[in-house]
Amino acid sequence: MMSRRFKLGTFFGIALFIHWSFFLMPALVAYSEWSNGGRWIDVLLTLGFVVLLFACVILHEYGHVLAARAFGVGTRDITMLPIGGVARLERMPEEPWQELIVAVAGPAVNVLIAATLGIGIVAFYGFNLDADGESNMFAHRLFAVNIALIVFNMIPAFPMDGGRVFRSVASMFTNHRRATWLAMRLGQVIAIALFALGISNLSNLPFLPFIAAFIFWVGMMEYRQVDIASQVKDLRVRDAMLRQFCVAPIDSSIADFAERAADQLQRTFPVVEHGLYRGVLQLEQIATAMQTANGQQQTVGEIARWDSITVDEDAPLEEVLVGMPRDATQIPVLDTTNKVVGLLDTDSCLRRVALRSGRSHNPAAPASIDYYSPPGDER
Incomplete structure (x- = not known):
């Protein structure tokens, strides 16, 4: 938007x-x-x-x-x-x-x-x-x-100011997640009423249906963010990242690396030089380069992207999932020395959150997610 x-x-x-x-x-x-x-x-x-x-x-x-x-x-x-x-x-x-x-x-x-x-x-x-x-x-x-x-x-139609007042008061008596859910539902009821009013009087209230749709949609999106935040509260990126992943050496040819990439489930490959992170190579880039002989002879470093998003392994998972752009689905995770230590699959995390939310229809229920860590992993 x-x-x-x-x-x-x-x-x-x-x-x-x-x-x-x-x-x-x-x-x-x-x-x-x-x-x-x-x-x-x-x-x-x-x-x-x-x-x-x-x-x-x-x-x-x-x-x-x-x-x-x-x-x-x-x-x-x-x-x-x-x-x-x-x-x-x-x-x-x-x-x-x-x-x-x-x-x-x-x-x-x-x-x-x-x-x-x-x-x-x-x-x-x-x-x-x-x-x-x-x-x-x-x-x-x-x-x-x-x-x-x-x-x-x-008007108490979340996420408008009156709806936020309603949520803040409700939060004094229940948890933030349930208060947001209650505010969202009330806001949706009001949005439907405003939409009907606008449609029935379109000549005098031409913008009201759009405002009502905005209230309905944004309220739902904000509850989704609050739901995600409650599911991953107190977790760090390192708790959810993939620890088994494939990296792309910067001097490897596209033809050679394509054989290795074909056996992986990744769509994003961190590009490394001397063990340190330099950029990313997307699966789509590999497929495009493999269509020509010149492309196959190129090195990973020649077509890699250098301005990609990365996250710190100690970053709060909540902030990453809520604030990350939609197109950033697999993100390299770095430590303080710029070494790639994992890959965060945001789609997978969000699906697990949605699955967890779908099993619990009570927004007042405590939220938690169990992330698997390999035995003996002390990080």
Whole structure:
């Protein structure tokens, strides 16, 4: 979802991106205004209002991330989407009351904005809602939108702010995994209701079905991450890595190594030189090179990839499984001397987690995974 985005800048040490789909909203709004007979000035004023609206949303997201920073939680980045902002925290606060504060910090920013606008409106225009002037119209609309943002975000539809408040309170009475499951289910029920409302009133609420689908899908994905984390809690990469694996010598010819690779179950082969890690060779690269005579004569080092992902054997397994890109399925595991000591098959780990979860339908049940280690292995 975040693959095509443009960097707007870095504020408070946190990168702010705009997803390409973000531009669909102002384009649709401008077209709607123009098609309804609006003048160019009306179109420009409407676009200006959209910019102010998303400025409020950006401030909302920075409210979350700055509150999280106060509890020692970093933020990878913030991405603006047509339906709002997504702040990617490195992790959630450990204590439920901390998550509660982080969740309400965003709407609190909108409360502050609305209060400031309200005071300004009363100071300049009094209580006359019919006062003329573009500035008055902008102020009233922006005030109303911030109130709407507060109300909408506090709907207990996980992963929205209200849903996170619900989870944080539930976590005070049960474990984090079950609290997330309860919040996800409640959020899905609300998402279905919002979707039905949007479909039945599509002309007035064109974005509501998309927001509802986003709530349903993201809530489910976040529960999956929490489920994975609970299954592998306190485990390190070395506890789950494959200890029997094949490496590719950097000076070996593709033709020679292909014979050896054909007998392996691996798709990724760590490339080594003098026993130390240098890169990776994918099975697809070998198959492509073997199709030509020149390719067969190439060495492993000539076609290996040098910018591949690796993990430390002491890294927490939870962080690796949750944060690793989907296409990184077999990852070389290195020790402190840059020697390859294992291969982490993330697909296999995730399947074992899913199998374990499938056997236990009670999200309150304690989670654990047994990883086989060879007899006598003391590492």
